[in-house]
């Protein structure tokens with residue numbers, strides 16, 4: 551799991567409670583008072599502590615049998631490859647495109663399934679890229695690497711707190727489905743949720759043969 555913020559907190563709680571064997575969490579941040587509204591692993595008494603340390607304490611209290619590996623650093627570039635290759639499923643719970651792109655590249659290279667969530671203001675997205683499959687699209691098929699994307703982050707724009715809970719829980723759900731081989735994964739579909747209207751939409755996403763990350767382009 552990359553990112554232990556609004557999405558990562560609920561996702562990690564469900565994964566640990568479910569008895570996932572080993573959960574590696576990477577995040578460089580410290581707990582800030584403004585995080586507590588949505589980052590439900592943390593309490594007021596851990597403000598100022600490293601998120602991964604506080605997260606490990608909470609998760610171990612929920613389920614002492616789960617091995618929680620904390621990496622207090624910003625995982626990026628080549629640094630992502632080893633932890634991604636060592637994981638069965640990767641959860642992208644970050645809030646910036648540069649890291650998202652780097653996680654996608656590492657997952658394509660190591661052929662690991664990627665469960666990607668995003669939430670800002672009242673809008674959210676959920677995607678699964680099962681990169682074990684040859685015909686699965688990757689994140690860059692949807693958001694090309696060379697494309698210009700306006701960077702908006704929760705820290706600047708804010709996010710409706712329960713929305714991160716909804717999407718984080720869905721990320722845990724899809725991760726458990728992938729690990730246990732249950733049902734039909736969301737791979738190849740983009741789910742969009744508008745919290746204001748409480749409406750879900752889902753669109754199919756095809757692999758782009760010209761994708762600069764997973765295709766020939």
Ligand SMILES: [Zn+2]
Nearest residue numbers: 688691761764
């Ligand atoms: Zn691609």
